[in-house]
Amino acid sequence: MARPLKALQMPNLGESIKDFAWRQITESGASSLSLRKIARELGITAPAIYNYFSDRDALVTALIIDAYASFGDCQHEAKASFPDPGQEVERLRATGIAYRQWALQYPHRYLLIFGSPVPGYVPPMQELLPVMMRSLGALTGVIAELHAGGRLDAHGIPPPVAEPGHRLFTLMGSADPGMLSVYSVAMLIWSRVHGIVSLEVTGQLPPFAEDGEALYRFELDSICRQFIRPSVAVPDATGFFRNR
Amino acid sequence: MARPLKALQMPNLGESIKDFAWRQITESGASSLSLRKIARELGITAPAIYNYFSDRDALVTALIIDAYASFGDCQHEAKASFPDPGQEVERLRATGIAYRQWALQYPHRYLLIFGSPVPGYVPPMQELLPVMMRSLGALTGVIAELHAGGRLDAHGIPPPVAEPGHRLFTLMGSADPGMLSVYSVAMLIWSRVHGIVSLEVTGQLPPFAEDGEALYRFELDSICRQFIRPSVAVPDATGFFRNR
């Protein structure tokens, strides 16, 4: 037999391959992903997969893109849960909480994105940049809104080096150079959130600190304390907007 | 031939295997580590390695332990560069700077420790805990010294859950339960430092923020601002030791 009748074929084989790949990753980790094993479970031969993915790396890239989509959806949903003006702080906290929840709910997706799990795989940044920017866009969006509302404290933050036309401007949705340090704030917050969550997900926190949730909530609190001014029209003893 | 003359044998074959493994990791990444390739370059056959390492994983564990030793040395040296009483803040900054420098100098060692690079490898925590604790001990030591000098601000920090006899007490070198929140501070600082450095080393910072050094120095500054009180006998307008 060379090719089965269409009636016997599996519909959407491309999606099925990804499904089985995810199942395999979830069961035994991303490192043990095997085209042959996927084919075996799908009842086809291994080279047939090459009709849908030119490479094993192409499959991994497709999985990463899906993971980023799931992650980005989660981030944007969390952000949209506090849509009203004046809810910027709650919006920021919600995206932060959602970050950790998503990572704990889908540790393998998280590790596929932020770890380096698959043997010889090198991520094609050019292809991944759009989905990376979209998911990061939830955070940068919140920060930009805080900035617009005059509640962002970005003093002393080193702005990234970027000439006009740089992708950072398109990410921020603005060509205002003053937005660049706003963007640096997003990177700093991202790195803090990522730091504690990555340690927790990879199991490097548990040997030392058992209660990841408490640590994480403290970290979110101190992030808010550092980068957010108290609400407008609440001057302190020394002056306006001077909470440091 | 079954066994070459001792005169022709390579001395310290066990060490040589690790050397070639490191060279291989440095050249083409930890994921492409191959016993056969090591044996080929060493002029022996692959199974001969099993006389020195029971497993491929055993070899990886040995490499990780070496990497931790290098990392721990670097941390403790940085700490020892400001040994005098009263230099606690400089001591903390020095270990922070050293953390990033070591990671950038030996990215593959860093990734071997903090990433999950080798295919099916699962780290044997019980075996690695001592070297992990030693390298983390530099940071916890500095924090403990800040605490002893009355310059640590740990208010609001959730202490880890630990009954007497827990390894955290041995790590802190004290059975004082009050030291536990001190320990949480170390975890928080570690996670922040790790977050920004891991993004930079894995190349996930560059697409967005080019100048990692500036961001890192800012992060160290804000860490110091958050957790360190101003020096003694410098009361502010509202009272002593009330810098928040």
Add this chain to the structure above:
DNA sequence: AATTTATATTTACAGTGTAAATATACTATG
């Protein structure tokens, strides 16, 4: 009806980690 294209299969190759059996150099013991 003939041709092209899409989707498989079969076969094959080079690579991997590692288990088993085997052979020899070195070391210790009777």
Add this chain to the structure above:
DNA sequence: CATAGTATATTTACACTGTAAATATAAATT
């Protein structure tokens, strides 16, 4: 000194892996 035991290697073999090449056939197109 002879002999047994141990350490260190080789050879062989197995079950995997990703993937390239050639081939065959169903479905779509001309």
